[in-house]
Amino acid sequence: MNIGLRNPALIATAIASTPQGQKAIGQMIDKANQTTTSSLGVVKDVLKISLLLGVSYWAYKKFVNNFSKMPPVKNARPATISDNLAMSRAETIYKAMYGVGNGFDVVLRSVSDLKINDFVKVYNAFGNRSGLNPLGKKMNMIEWFQDEYKGSELIRLRFELSAPGAPNFF
Amino acid sequence: METKITIPKIIAVLGGAFLLYVLVSNGTPSKTTNGGYIDEGDNDIINEPLSIANTLHEAMRGNDWNESDKQELIFSTLGNLTSVQFGQVFKAFGLRQYNTVLKNDLVPIGGWYNLTKHGLKTWLKNELSGSMYVQLKNKFKKYL
Secondary structure, eight states, rough: OOOOOOOOOHHHHHTTTTTTHHHHHHHHHHHHHHHHHHHHHHHHHHHHHHHHHHHHHHHHHHHOOOOOOOOOOTTSSHHHHHHHHHHHHHHHHHHSSSSSOOOOHHHHHHHHHHHHHHHHHHHHOOOOOOSSSTSSOOOOOHHHHHHHHOHHHHHHHHTTOOTOOOOOOO | OOOOHHHHOOOHHHHHHHHHHHHHHHOOOOOOOOOOOOOTTTTOOSHHHHHHHHHHHHHHEEEEEEHHHHHHHHHHHHHTTHHHHHHHHHHHOOEEETTTTTTTTTOTOOOOOOOOOHHHHHHHHHSSSSSHHHHHHHHHHOOO
């Protein structure tokens, strides 16, 4: 076909209307359809995998009690209380907060004679514990404090554990 | 018997040594430079006890601070002080005019009478509730 310098749009239409042109266009459309079908399949697979991952993650978070221990604070005296005392102190604190009333006075007393790394030991002994709702989220001791106590009470609890250079636990 | 020193083996040994170092260094607490623990009051003295005293004074003297903000300021400021540092602030505060009945330092216009001056102990005792004051007293036994 002699094309020369003509209007490109007219030329394209001319080529498209030839049998070869029609075949090429048909092939292009088929290929496009195939790609769409196979990419739809891929999308479906990705969605399935994401759903599976999402459900697995939710189940893991819900049912696996993954408490991570707090390391001791450097530069503060190493813990001096025994494991038994740490556990019984954790129990005292838990019982005070559990159920009706937040037991602030008891918890304040329980925390005031703990030095920083003793507190860390009690925190670790406490682990994750559930509230009145056994299916509810289990919380560590600090999450319990933040849940039970309002600002001014938290400040008073924080005071008992403050020291220059010490981290803020809550 | 020939033992080949291969690169993976070197990496493994170095990695193991590093891991051991990390475990050991995290397990043993290190003291502060002056040899004391941070929670045992063996720290340096503070440079600006007067500015801390003034901050406390400003929060307690008038009627414009609400109770919970005042408490938050007092507890967070004093929480970061050791006994020795509190002593510095206590001395820097000195004696300041205070109306123990109205819990402020406001004098009527014209100032036809002077309020008695009181130290930080009296101020804190009047500004905070009983149980709050007891908390501070337990930490700063020497001064409160």
